[in-house]
Amino acid sequence: MNISVAPTPDLTEAERARILAKSALFAPPPATLPDGRRDLVGLSREELAAEMVAIGEKPFRAKQLWHWIYHQGATDFAKMSTIARPMQQKLAERFVVGRPGVDTEQTSEDGTRKFLFAFRDNQKVETVYIPGLQEDRGAVCISTQVGCTLSCKFCHTGTQKLVRNLGAAEIVGQFMAARDSYGEWPSPTDGTPRLLSTIVIMGMGEPLYNYENTAKAMKIIMDGEGIGLSRRRITLSTSGVVPMMDRCGEELGVGLAVSLHAVRDEIRDEIVPLNRKYPIAELMAACRRYPGASNARRITFEYVMLKGVNDSEADARELVRLLKGIPAKVNLIPFNPWPGSPYETSSGNAIHRFAKVVSDAGYSSPIRTPRGRDILAACGQLKTESERRRVTRASLDANKVDAA
DSSP states (O other): OOOOOOOOHHHHHHHHHHHHHHHHTTOOOOSBOTTSOEEOTTOOHHHHHHHHHHTTOOTHHHHHHHIIIIISOOOOGGGOTTSOHHHHHHHHHHEEOOOOEEEEEEEOTTSOEEEEEEOTTSOEEEEEEEOOSSTTOEEEEOOOEESBSSOOTTOSGGGSBOOEEOOHHHHHHHHHHHHHHHTOOSOOSSOOOOSEEEEEEOSSSOGGGGHHHHHHHHHHHHOTTTTOOOGGGEEEEESOOHHHHHHHHHHTOOEEEEEOOOSSHHHHHHHSGGGGTSOHHHHHHHHHHOTTOSSSSOEEEEEEEBTTTSOSHHHHHHHHHHHTTSOEEEEEEEOOOOTTOSOOBOOHHHHHHHHHHHHHTTOBOOBOOOOSGGGTOSTTOOOOHHHHHHHHHHHHHHHHHHHO
């Protein structure tokens, strides 16, 4: 039996510092527009108050603006009726309340909606709204990076190189723009059911490699005087950036989903290359340390089913052994194919046999129904259309050279 040993604090802090320093190399562009105005979305309460003081206003103005921006969803200062017109004009001269632009919007036959959002530097990410089985349980799948640095072999997003991190405004802006699309402002205060009631940070990128911006965005979203989404309605997915998992649990306390996908290091090293740095034993130890994990708040383990790779009953039994002592749920995900992918989806029989082994051991093991496959919006299929076109053009150009 493996014995979980807590990491040496000095080593953990050093590794966290290294991760944050590397993250800074992929920093988002400044929040200031070419005309000199500042975007107020993405600022903390303290930063917003400081901006008000800097223009000669009292800090209470920040509370007014916070309400209009994050509770009412207003983007036009002229519509902020509790603010006098001269002040509205003063704000409009110096600030904006931004949103990512909607480049394209597609709706699947199953109701899943995929947005391609464009930012001010013309970088783009995909965000997905997944309707729930109940009226008030729809989820917005949010991206945290343009591209990805992990190169997981089964994931289409992983074939797009990391371009940069998203800023807090760009992360929270995805949820706000989705709310715009569904007309779900102002934020509910009376328990009224909403379509957009849950956030899963499972889109493009590894959120723990962009921790500072992701955490800032989530704190804004969880603020009770704004959007007011409970931490129980937010799940952050990681491929296993072990040093940052502890900090995420301590500072945010949101639900945790771990992209496991294999139960043996030799397989996980291949399909989730991050495992070479943080192997399974270290990852599972971090899960056991995750604050707040309980039967009421189980850690979700994501497990994509790859034919002949990780789908045997022996794999299922090893998964059960790894989960011992962890309040856990296992999401079994039939592999969602994408053009050029090297893997096949496990058979229905193999998936059900796997699920039975896990379920018989006392762990919930639902088989996820693929959503949005027809618009490449399902798990592991996200990749910006601009990048698809770039790769296609490069391939065509190469073929022309070969034929010449």
